[in-house]
Amino acid sequence: MMDKPLAISMGEPAGVGPDLILQIYARRAELKLPPFCVFGHAEFLKSRAAKLELDIEIGSVDPAASLATFVDAMPVIDIDGLVPDHPGKTSMAAAGAVIASIEQAVTATLTGACRALVTAPIHKGALYHAGFSHPGHTEFLAELCARGGKAPLPVMMLAHGGLRAVPVTIHVPIKDVPGLLSRQLIVDTVRVVAHDLKQRFGIAEPRIAVAGLNPHAGEGGAIGREDLEIVAPAVQDLQLAGIDAVGPLPADTLFYPLYWERYDAVVAMYHDQALIPIKTVAFEDAVNVTLGLPIVRTSPDHGTAFDLAGTGKASPKSFIAAIRLADAMTRGQD
Numbered sequence: 555m556m557d558k559p560l561a562i563s564m565g566e567p568a569g570v571g572p573d574l575i576l577q578i579y580a581r582r583a584e585l586k587l588p589p590f591c592v593f594g595h596a597e598f599l600k601s602r603a604a605k606l607e608l609d610i611e612i613g614s615v616d617p618a619a620s621l622a623t624f625v626d627a628m629p630v631i632d633i634d635g636l637v638p639d640h641p642g643k644t645s646m647a648a649a650g651a652v653i654a655s656i657e658q659a660v661t662a663t664l665t666g667a668c669r670a671l672v673t674a675p676i677h678k679g680a681l682y683h684a685g686f687s688h689p690g691h692t693e694f695l696a697e698l699c700a701r702g703g704k705a706p707l708p709v710m711m712l713a714h715g716g717l718r719a720v721p722v723t724i725h726v727p728i729k730d731v732p733g734l735l736s737r738q739l740i741v742d743t744v745r746v747v748a749h750d751l752k753q754r755f756g757i758a759e760p761r762i763a764v765a766g767l768n769p770h771a772g773e774g775g776a777i778g779r780e781d782l783e784i785v786a787p788a789v790q791d792l793q794l795a796g797i798d799a800v801g802p803l804p805a806d807t808l809f810y811p812l813y814w815e816r817y818d819a820v821v822a823m824y825h826d827q828a829l830i831p832i833k834t835v836a837f838e839d840a841v842n843v844t845l846g847l848p849i850v851r852t853s854p855d856h857g858t859a860f861d862l863a864g865t866g867k868a869s870p871k872s873f874i875a876a877i878r879l880a881d882a883m884t885r886g887q888d
């Protein structure tokens with residue numbers, strides 16, 4: 555596997571993803587980065603590199619040729635389509651190439667041509683507008699990994715060092731969260747977390763904290779009954795299955811460092827309950843990892859940052875951390 559490149563999907567052309575890919579490639583030697591290839595639109599990437607005044611070569615290749623090319627030119631697996639270079643301005647015309655770059659990068663990773671996938675941010679609103687029917691990468695990747703069979707349960711995890719936060723429900727309206735939460739979904743999600751922390755992060759016996767849904771985890775049922783009726787029974791099921799899970803714990807105090815540091819992951823009930831704490835303390839460094847897939851996928855924690863696209867001013871730190879984590883998670887695989 556070490557002789558395979560990482561696959562990077564180019565993300566939303568109007569956002570900072572392409573800028574960061576190009577800037578990071580320009581610093582590949584200084585940062586001692588593992589070789590990667592970019593699934594993207596070569597002419598567009600050349601245009602953005604020129605805007606950013608980056609003096610780099612871009613070579614259109616296939617994944618197999620990427621390792622040799624990486625030293626002298628950024629290897630690009632060229633995606634067909636029309637991709638205008640307008641930082642901060644989405645184009646319906648580019649949606650096809652954005653989606654195809656993810657699809658082709660997943661195929662290359664599933665077939666072993668690449669060793670892991672790192673995705674640059676997409677603009678979900680722009681893709682929905684163009685007819686994309688998946689809420690985000692996380693759910694789309696599960697469908698692509700199904701390869702005609704049953705899709706795995708994809709689990710989003712934001713990680714920075716020992717702080718790992720997982721939402722049980724992901725890209726759903728907040729009003730739907732209580733109805734979507736079920737004992738089975740919590741059990742299945744925590745099982746995936748426990749499995750992948752063992753297999754992919756080398757944590758022999760993961761300790762998992764499960765947050766309650768309601769303030770103060772429902773205060774014994776007085777402030778909402780979901781914690782009593784759904785979360786607590788799920789935690790009991792997990793404990794009976796030999797998983798070191800505790801909860802429901804009050805979500806507001808759970809992210810106090812002396813509290814979360816007792817656990818290898820915190821499983822929260824909805825997107826913002828998990829992501830706000832980690833983005834507050836580690837926005838520039840945290841990485842988004844999708845658990846539950848047959849491939850390793852990481853991503854920077856931030857989005858398309860249209861206000862910074864084309865300026866060269868976006869921080870590359872989370873993207874670099876995503877590359878390093880994908881590398882570390884697949885190092886030593888055969």
Ligand SMILES: NC(=O)C1=CN([C@@H]2O[C@H](COP(=O)(O)OP(=O)(O)OC[C@H]3O[C@@H](n4cnc5c(N)ncnc54)[C@H](O)[C@@H]3O)[C@@H](O)[C@H]2O)C=CC1
Nearest residue numbers: 674675676677678679853855856857858859861862868869
């Ligand atoms: N993995 C993915 O594909 C993700 C995609 N998104 C998408 O991104 C779009 C915009 O989302 P927002 O909520 O506005 O979040 P955002 O992360 O794009 O921007 C939020 C704020 O953080 C700043 N920021 C973001 N990245 C930065 C960087 N690397 N360096 C310095 N400052 C940075 C932006 O300038 C902005 O002020 C949405 O469509 C969302 O769905 C959001 C998160 C992840």
Ligand SMILES: NCC(=O)COP(=O)(O)O
Nearest residue numbers: 690691692693829842853
């Ligand atoms: N806020 C993180 C996020 O929405 C990332 O979603 P995905 O595109 O990685 O599924």
